[in-house]
Every structure is written in C-alpha cells, then in structure tokens.
Amino acid sequence: MALAEEVDAWLDGKSKELSTRSLKLIHSILNRSVRKAMVRDKVRRNIVELCDIPEGREGRPSKALTLAQAKAVLDAAREAEPRIGAYVVLSLATGARTEELRALIWDHVVAYVEDAERWVPVKEAGWEHRDYAIHVWRSVRKKGDTKTKKSRRTLKLPQLCVEALQRLQERQDVSRASAGEAWVERGLVFCTRTGGPQTAHNVRRDFRKVLDKAGLVGAEWAPREMRHSFVSVLSDADIPIEDISRLVGHRSTAVTETVYRLQIRPVMEKGATAMDRIFAGENPSDQER
Structure with missing residues (x-):
C-alpha cells in the first residue's frame, strides 16, 4: 500500500496537467476505492483521507454569446x-x-x-x-x-x-x-x-x-x-x-x-433600487404619492 506522502506526490504531479476540479474528482474516487478495500479487509487504513488536494491548472472559463x-x-x-x-x-x-x-x-x-x-x-x-x-x-x-x-x-x-x-x-x-x-x-x-x-x-x-x-x-x-x-x-x-x-x-x-453563475443575470433588484433611492435622500414612499 502506498504511503500518504507518495499519494501527495502523485497528486502534485497531476496538478501540472489537470484542473482543480479534476483533482477533486480523482481524490474522491481514490477515497471511495480505499474505503471499499477497508470493508473487505484489504487495507488497514485510508491514507487518502490524510492527503491534501493541490491546486490544479486554471481551466478555460466558459463564456456566452451576447x-x-x-x-x-x-x-x-x-x-x-x-x-x-x-x-x-x-x-x-x-x-x-x-x-x-x-x-x-x-x-x-x-x-x-x-x-x-x-x-x-x-x-x-x-x-x-x-x-x-x-x-x-x-x-x-x-x-x-x-x-x-x-x-x-x-x-x-x-x-x-x-x-x-x-x-x-x-x-x-x-x-x-x-x-x-x-x-x-x-x-x-x-x-x-x-x-x-x-x-x-x-x-x-x-x-x-x-x-x-x-x-x-x-x-x-x-x-x-x-x-x-x-x-x-x-x-x-x-x-x-x-x-x-x-x-x-x-x-x-x-x-x-x-x-452558469456567470451567465445568470442578478434578478433580486428591488432591494438595491430602494436602497439607492433611500440613501440618495429620496424616500421610496414619495414616489407613490
């Protein structure tokens, strides 16, 4: 069974070619696999849980057409x-x-x-x-x-x-x-x-x-x-x-x-609009009179 340091080194090596999201997926798969091995008495402890997930390559951000x-x-x-x-x-x-x-x-x-x-x-x-x-x-x-x-x-x-x-x-x-x-x-x-x-x-x-x-x-x-x-x-x-x-x-x-957080336009606008009017010295209720 590999040592935690060896798993850390392996993940660090992958961080040069994979995104952080991919590294998290790999870590999760390894973690689940070792847990199943523990249930079957194949290993004594889960060293993957001791390993940190390194920062991976920055992925290409998605964008949307205007x-x-x-x-x-x-x-x-x-x-x-x-x-x-x-x-x-x-x-x-x-x-x-x-x-x-x-x-x-x-x-x-x-x-x-x-x-x-x-x-x-x-x-x-x-x-x-x-x-x-x-x-x-x-x-x-x-x-x-x-x-x-x-x-x-x-x-x-x-x-x-x-x-x-x-x-x-x-x-x-x-x-x-x-x-x-x-x-x-x-x-x-x-x-x-x-x-x-x-x-x-x-x-x-x-x-x-x-x-x-x-x-x-x-x-x-x-x-x-x-x-x-x-x-x-x-x-x-x-x-x-x-x-x-x-x-x-x-x-x-x-x-x-x-x-799609970058593509979703903020829709909770009423509070911001009211606060802009209030702190600009304009009472919202004055607009209704």
Missing part, C-alpha cells in the same frame, strides 16, 4: 450546410447538451397532430403542423443515458429549429440516395454522409467554421458554450431561474446557479 453575437451566429448557421447549421441552431435555441444532440434520433423529433390529439414522429406526421418538440432522452454517454434523470426531458421547438430540422431532413434524404449501399441507417438526426454517428471532433471543427462566418474567432469557442449562451439569453429576457433550470435539465436551480 444577444447580438447570438443573432449573428444564427444567421451564419442558416447559411451553413444543413447538418452543422441545424446543430448550431438547436444548441443555441434549446440549450440541449452536445452529447444529447449527437444522439438525437428522428423518432424523437415529433409534431403534435391535432386530429389525432397526440405527438407523432415528423417522419410520419410531416412538417405542416403548428407545434413540434424533441424528446431529449438519449446521449452518447455510456449505455446511452442522459447525464441525470432530470436531464431526460421533452422540449418544444421554436420555429427557427423547426425550419432548420426540415432543411436537414431534406438534405439527409439526398445524402441517403447518393450513398446507396454505403448508407447505414441508424435513424440519427445528426450523422455523417453515410448515416454514421458524428464524432465530437467533427462537430467542433464544423461548429467553429460557422462561428468564423459569424464574425467571431471560432477557435476561441466550444459547442458547449451554446448551452451557456441559451441560459444567458433567457436570463437577460427575465425568464425565471426555475424555468431555465427545467429547460436545461438540471436537478435544481442550485445546479443552474452554480454551473
């Missing part, structure tokens, strides 16, 4: 090849995670058929209805599960998403015919030219080209920041944090506030 930038990105996405164009539009306008969109299947893109009073996959229902939604029920994570149970959700689609998906389906039909026997049908919304799954690398590469065309430096942005931008735009539009939390699939508003 409203003007978001509009420019959407315009560029509409002009882009439908496969990446639709991906960018859905990322920015629904807040879905990149691993959720890469696993999205056409059976989970649905339209509300008024006559039948039920939601039907668009491949059966077509594009002549008023309301559309996506079932965010899968991801490219292990076993295909979403990040958490709360992440499994259904999101109504704004019209710009409906238009992007319709263009994508039309282009995909052309690709399927062109590929012939090379096409492998997996039912994926976002796929390669032969029906295969998109890799994170391919999505990131094409995504950055769209941002370059929008006047931004694509290399400075990551696909996950469209989700941050979704939160930021809704927050600036006075959408309650509770609603934003449900839309992005968080367990609670605490998760949303912690992960």
Whole structure:
C-alpha cells in the first residue's frame, strides 16, 4: 500500500496537467476505492483521507454569446450546410447538451397532430403542423443515458429549429440516395454522409467554421458554450431561474446557479433600487404619492 506522502506526490504531479476540479474528482474516487478495500479487509487504513488536494491548472472559463453575437451566429448557421447549421441552431435555441444532440434520433423529433390529439414522429406526421418538440432522452454517454434523470426531458421547438430540422431532413434524404449501399441507417438526426454517428471532433471543427462566418474567432469557442449562451439569453429576457433550470435539465436551480453563475443575470433588484433611492435622500414612499 502506498504511503500518504507518495499519494501527495502523485497528486502534485497531476496538478501540472489537470484542473482543480479534476483533482477533486480523482481524490474522491481514490477515497471511495480505499474505503471499499477497508470493508473487505484489504487495507488497514485510508491514507487518502490524510492527503491534501493541490491546486490544479486554471481551466478555460466558459463564456456566452451576447444577444447580438447570438443573432449573428444564427444567421451564419442558416447559411451553413444543413447538418452543422441545424446543430448550431438547436444548441443555441434549446440549450440541449452536445452529447444529447449527437444522439438525437428522428423518432424523437415529433409534431403534435391535432386530429389525432397526440405527438407523432415528423417522419410520419410531416412538417405542416403548428407545434413540434424533441424528446431529449438519449446521449452518447455510456449505455446511452442522459447525464441525470432530470436531464431526460421533452422540449418544444421554436420555429427557427423547426425550419432548420426540415432543411436537414431534406438534405439527409439526398445524402441517403447518393450513398446507396454505403448508407447505414441508424435513424440519427445528426450523422455523417453515410448515416454514421458524428464524432465530437467533427462537430467542433464544423461548429467553429460557422462561428468564423459569424464574425467571431471560432477557435476561441466550444459547442458547449451554446448551452451557456441559451441560459444567458433567457436570463437577460427575465425568464425565471426555475424555468431555465427545467429547460436545461438540471436537478435544481442550485445546479443552474452554480454551473452558469456567470451567465445568470442578478434578478433580486428591488432591494438595491430602494436602497439607492433611500440613501440618495429620496424616500421610496414619495414616489407613490
């Protein structure tokens, strides 16, 4: 069994290449593993508990598009090849995670058929209805599960998403015919030219080209920041944090506030406004008379 000093030295070495958050996760995994070993009498004590977690590398902070930038990105996405164009539009306008969109299947893109009073996959229902939604029920994570149970959700689609998906389906039909026997049908919304799954690398590469065309430096942005931008735009539009939390699939508003604290606009403004008036010599009650 390693000594505490050896574990400390190992963690210090990892601190040169990993963030503090990653180091905390590693420490936690080690701690749990040794505890289980103690239960089975494999070790006598848990030396990991004696070890400190060093400061790791400073991670790249996430950022969000401004409203003007978001509009420019959407315009560029509409002009882009439908496969990446639709991906960018859905990322920015629904807040879905990149691993959720890469696993999205056409059976989970649905339209509300008024006559039948039920939601039907668009491949059966077509594009002549008023309301559309996506079932965010899968991801490219292990076993295909979403990040958490709360992440499994259904999101109504704004019209710009409906238009992007319709263009994508039309282009995909052309690709399927062109590929012939090379096409492998997996039912994926976002796929390669032969029906295969998109890799994170391919999505990131094409995504950055769209941002370059929008006047931004694509290399400075990551696909996950469209989700941050979704939160930021809704927050600036006075959408309650509770609603934003449900839309992005968080367990609670605490998760949303912690992960997206830089994108959430402060909403408790009344007290500050009143105090400014009071200490500026203006009585709030005078405003009401």
